[in-house]
Amino acid sequence: MRLDLHVHTVRGSSDSALTLEELVLQARRAGLDGVGITEHNTLWHDPTWDAYAAQQGLLIFHGIEVSTDCGHILAYGIEGYLAGIHKAAVLREVADRCGAVLIAAHPFRRAFEKGPHVHNLLKLHHPTVAEAAAHPVFRLVDAIEVANGGTAEEENAFALEVARYLGLPVTGGSDSHSANSLGHQATVFDEPLRSLRDLIAAIKGGRGRPVDRLLLAGG
Numbered sequence: 001m002r003l004d005l006h007v008h009t010v011r012g013s014s015d016s017a018l019t020l021e022e023l024v025l026q027a028r029r030a031g032l033d034g035v036g037i038t039e040h041n042t043l044w045h046d047p048t049w050d051a052y053a054a055q056q057g058l059l060i061f062h063g064i065e066v067s068t069d070c071g072h073i074l075a076y077g078i079e080g081y082l083a084g085i086h087k088a089a090v091l092r093e094v095a096d097r098c099g100a101v102l103i104a105a106h107p108f109r110r111a112f113e114k115g116p117h118v119h120n121l122l123k124l125h126h127p128t129v130a131e132a133a134a135h136p137v138f139r140l141v142d143a144i145e146v147a148n149g150g151t152a153e154e155e156n157a158f159a160l161e162v163a164r165y166l167g168l169p170v171t172g173g174s175d176s177h178s179a180n181s182l183g184h185q186a187t188v189f190d191e192p193l194r195s196l197r198d199l200i201a202a203i204k205g206g207r208g209r210p211v212d213r214l215l216l217a218g219g
């Protein structure tokens, strides 16, 4: 199963132009079996919509991308935005209570940018793998997103190195805010995933394989 696990829509992200109808159409064109909707700091449910997508052969998983003091974190399995989860340690406690999975999203975006301003998670230019792996976020998440469509190639490659160093599971997602990039990055699972619980278990079990259509031969 090929799932794009990081997608924003107009329904919950003001910076997205992707309508739900376009999402279904383009996801099927891109060969996706499912899409994880991860709006910024909000989580919506619409059973009617999920049923429509399912009729078109597309599974919808509802997650959230939380802006935290340790960068952006994707969560699958929490009920919605709760007070205090802007602190990654609190988000971890909530996730443990719900059996949710947490994924560090694009952790090294802008880590290799030139210039005097360092706006990345580590506040370091050109960190070593060991320096990067020591960041507290990696003790709080279950997995690392290593193929993100809004992040430079070398930043994604570095995330993969850090994940391997730490032995953490990995995921991929396009971070699409419009239809054209949907599915360019994704996560492939060699097992059928029928529910959110299946997805969480498969990610935590390290059974996801990130693919980047622009870089790697996708599985």
Ligand SMILES: [Zn+2]
Residues within 6 Å of the ligand: 065, 072, 105, 106
């Ligand atoms: Zn983000």
Ligand SMILES: [Zn+2]
Residues within 6 Å of the ligand: 006, 008, 065, 175
């Ligand atoms: Zn995002």
